[in-house]
Amino acid sequence: MSNPEKITVVDGKLNVPNHPIIPFIEGDGTGPDIWAASVRVIDAAVDKAYAGTKSIAWKEILAGEKAFNQTGDWLPEETLEAVRENIIAIKGPLTTPIGEGIRSLNVAFRQELDLYVCLRPVRYFPGVPSPVRRPELTDIVVFRENTEDIYAGIEYAKGTDEVKKVIGFLQNEMGVKKIRFPETSAIGIKPISEEGSKRLIRAAIEYAITENRKSVTLVHKGNIMKFTEGGFKKWGYELAETEFADKTFTWNQYDQIKDAEGTAAADAAQKQEEASGKIIVKDSIADIFLQQILTRPDEFDVVATMNLNGDYISDALAAQVGGIGIAPGANINYMTGHAIFEATHGTAPKYAGLDKVNPSSVILSAEMMLRHLGWNEAADLIISSIEKTIANKTVTYDFARMMDGATELKTSEFADALIKNL
Ligand SMILES: NC(=O)C1=CN([C@@H]2O[C@H](COP(=O)(O)OP(=O)(O)OC[C@H]3O[C@@H](n4cnc5c(N)ncnc54)[C@H](OP(=O)(O)O)[C@@H]3O)[C@@H](O)[C@H]2O)C=CC1
Ligand SMILES: O=C(O)CCC(=O)C(=O)O
Numbered sequence: 001m002s003n004p005e006k007i008t009v010v011d012g013k014l015n016v017p018n019h020p021i022i023p024f025i026e027g028d029g030t031g032p033d034i035w036a037a038s039v040r041v042i043d044a045a046v047d048k049a050y051a052g053t054k055s056i057a058w059k060e061i062l063a064g065e066k067a068f069n070q071t072g073d074w075l076p077e078e079t080l081e082a083v084r085e086n087i088i089a090i091k092g093p094l095t096t097p098i099g100e101g102i103r104s105l106n107v108a109f110r111q112e113l114d115l116y117v118c119l120r121p122v123r124y125f126p127g128v129p130s131p132v133r134r135p136e137l138t139d140i141v142v143f144r145e146n147t148e149d150i151y152a153g154i155e156y157a158k159g160t161d162e163v164k165k166v167i168g169f170l171q172n173e174m175g176v177k178k179i180r181f182p183e184t185s186a187i188g189i190k191p192i193s194e195e196g197s198k199r200l201i202r203a204a205i206e207y208a209i210t211e212n213r214k215s216v217t218l219v220h221k222g223n224i225m226k227f228t229e230g231g232f233k234k235w236g237y238e239l240a241e242t243e244f245a246d247k248t249f250t251w252n253q254y255d256q257i258k259d260a261e262g263t264a265a266a267d268a269a270q271k272q273e274e275a276s277g278k279i280i281v282k283d284s285i286a287d288i289f290l291q292q293i294l295t296r297p298d299e300f301d302v303v304a305t306m307n308l309n310g311d312y313i314s315d316a317l318a319a320q321v322g323g324i325g326i327a328p329g330a331n332i333n334y335m336t337g338h339a340i341f342e343a344t345h346g347t348a349p350k351y352a353g354l355d356k357v358n359p360s361s362v363i364l365s366a367e368m369m370l371r372h373l374g375w376n377e378a379a380d381l382i383i384s385s386i387e388k389t390i391a392n393k394t395v396t397y398d399f400a401r402m403m404d405g406a407t408e409l410k411t412s413e414f415a416d417a418l419i420k421n422l
């Protein structure tokens, strides 16, 4: 077997050796149980697909509690450097304290490496118990902006000199009279840029084109936050109509035809553009969107949205197809090639060390990673094994509690079943 080598980016494309070095972070809470199970499944799938000619050289890097206990640093510079150098990494969930303490390390990774797309595909695996009647209608790929928004962590605590300064500036310099309780307010800032919005929406439209998807929905609350969320919508339509004029038809264009020629003409135009294979770029206000993904999920395909909306939407959509235990994801910079694959869920601390939770989210994140590397045969094996294992009703507690006649397996036993079914 040849020596482990680094993945590189050549002429904007990933160059993946047969034995790539891939850094991993176990994660906090249930992370170690999940990682121990997942790595066995990933290695077995790669081994079966390539009969030893390809393998992953795993390199542990530290973040979170393990890093703090060993180095005194929650996110050592060495860890960030390892991801910069090796291009691709995979991580378990990391704890973020509520209302105090360190800011999110998960967000720090995304900001430090400028991983501006949080890609979260949501699809249904037959047999998975779901709270909705037709879970198979949900096949939605979320592109969540990953570096801006209220999520950027620009916040000032109640009563501090900083918050007094910000409130004083708003009241005295900007004439703001609407802060209801200025003496006891904390303040958060929500930056949404044209550049950040456009690169995210560009990635979503390019994905829709490559993957033969039908529509991209811009989800926003632009009726209320006119310049931030409203800007996102406006810039999205602008981008589609300039950079993707020959590949998209927007609801903005629909409205222009409607105003000039009436609804029937606009409907006919949209139908014709759709039939010619153009991607429909539309928008939805976030609150009604959350109703409609439940009542008519088949009307949504690729979704592009801002950071906070994307956080809520991805957990809500995960619930429709069986829950957060089976929701994968990736944080990607399509320009530098850097990507960190990670589950949508968190550390689920009450189950830490119990060998209980579902490792499918991390395993399916690894499946996305293998496909990203061009190792589709190994990725396909993982998908077919998950399908078979669920169809056999051999599942972890989260599915077993809602499934008649299921055999409940521990995390490690579920990994054994997946390996057997590869
Ligand atoms: N990217 C990351 O690293 C993320 C980190 N976090 C962090 O994780 C911590 C805990 O967050 P919390 O809000 O409780 O959300 P979690 O996602 O950790 O857990 C919430 C619930 O989701 C279910 N769940 C989560 N993971 C699994 C799994 N693998 N298998 C089956 N069920 C699962 C469990 O439901 P039930 O109780 O019904 O069994 C669990 O109690 C926080 O510090 C948060 O900041 C959160 C999200 C992402
Ligand atoms: O960073 C965290 O602790 C939470 C992040 C989160 O919920 C997410 O990215 O989906």
Ligand SMILES: [Mg+2]
Binding pocket: 311, 312, 315, 344
């Ligand atoms: Mg979340």
